[in-house]
Amino acid sequence: MKRILVLGIIVSLGCLTLVLSAFQAPSPAALSAAKIEKVKDNLYIITGSGASDMNTFSGGTSAVFITDSGVVLVDTKLPGLGPTLMDRIKSVTNKPVTTIINTHTHSDHVGSNEFFGANVETIVQENTKADMAKMDEFKGDKAKFLPKRTYKDKLTLGKGKDEVDLFYFGPGHTNGDTFVIFPALRTMHAGDMFAWKAIPYVDTGNGGSITGHAATLAKVVNTVKNVDTIINGHLPTTTWNELKEYADFTKDFVDWAANEMKAGKTADQAAAEYKLPAKYKGYVVTVNEQFANVKGNVQTIYNELKK
Numbered sequence: 045m046k047r048i049l050v051l052g053i054i055v056s057l058g059c060l061t062l063v064l065s066a067f068q069a070p071s072p073a074a075l076s077a078a079k080i081e082k083v084k085d086n087l088y089i090i091t092g093s094g095a096s097d098m099n100t101f102s103g104g105t106s107a108v109f110i111t112d113s114g115v116v117l118v119d120t121k122l123p124g125l126g127p128t129l130m131d132r133i134k135s136v137t138n139k140p141v142t143t144i145i146n147t148h149t150h151s152d153h154v155g156s157n158e159f160f161g162a163n164v165e166t167i168v169q170e171n172t173k174a175d176m177a178k179m180d181e182f183k184g185d186k187a188k189f190l191p192k193r194t195y196k197d198k199l200t201l202g203k204g205k206d207e208v209d210l211f212y213f214g215p216g217h218t219n220g221d222t223f224v225i226f227p228a229l230r231t232m233h234a235g236d237m238f239a240w241k242a243i244p245y246v247d248t249g250n251g252g253s254i255t256g257h258a259a260t261l262a263k264v265v266n267t268v269k270n271v272d273t274i275i276n277g278h279l280p281t282t283t284w285n286e287l288k289e290y291a292d293f294t295k296d297f298v299d300w301a302a303n304e305m306k307a308g309k310t311a312d313q314a315a316a317e318y319k320l321p322a323k324y325k326g327y328v329v330t331v332n333e334q335f336a337n338v339k340g341n342v343q344t345i346y347n348e349l350k351k
């Protein structure tokens with residue numbers, strides 16, 4: 045019971061690799077919670093779940109983009125979800141999965157890559173490949189499942205209605221977060237750079253940065269054009285305006301912490317005084333005590349600003 049509880053708390057972030065090695069098999073509830081839903085035309089999502097019911101947690105939101113030459117799958121959820129992903133994909137197309145894109149290195153986004161085999165073209169930002177190489181899932185014999193194709197700042201696949209653009213805008217949740225844009229459908233998968241409406245989780249062990257998170261989202265908002273729909277790391281979908289609001293939320297948080305530091309407050313004093321601005325009503329400020337909370341993020345901001 046205790047182990048399940050601890051696992052639940054940690055998985056609630058959907059982000060931690062080390063505990064996921066204790067992960068055995070997804071619960072039947074998690075499998076049935078992974079539902080395929082149409083976003084637009086030839087683009088679907090396979091849902092994950094919220095943090096409220098850990099028994100149904102299957103990992104991040106996957107995107108299924110059906111092109112003339114095959115299926116582009118974005119993110120593969122936790123280990124053990126491969127057959128379920130394939131079952132959901134087969135319910136909308138007979139085409140094979142030809143390409144996998146992972147938005148970042150976390151187990152709940154890359155966990156079932158192996159299921160699709162070493163011959164599917166898998167693409168990640170170059171820092172993410174280095175991060176993945178450190179994971180048990182890709183060590184030794186399993187190194188053959190590491191992505192073979194990487195990019196640095198931008199990569200375009202296909203064209204016309206089948207075009208997919210991959211962008212890296214800088215560090216945030218990790219040091220290799222890809223934004224995946226389907227231009228013909230005005231839709232972007234933001235991965236865990238916008239996982240849900242909550243205080244960000246930054247994985248400093250994989251090069252994540254909280255000041256970088258705010259700066260990177262600001263860059264996305266100012267650079268990306270012609271997108272109206274966002275697929276989120278753990279929410280199903282939101283609008284472009286909700287992404288803009290989330291970018292403002294993260295920037296306001298970093299600015300507030302920087303001012304507290306300037307005023308001579310310790311990180312603990314500042315965190316104790318944080319009040320969620322009224323305009324962000326409903327945002328979660330403590331996802332859990334260990335990883336995504338005001339105190340931890342303020343300390344990280346202080347550490348980054350002192351450098």
Ligand SMILES: [Zn+2]
Pocket residue numbers: 058059148150217236
């Ligand atoms: Zn993550």
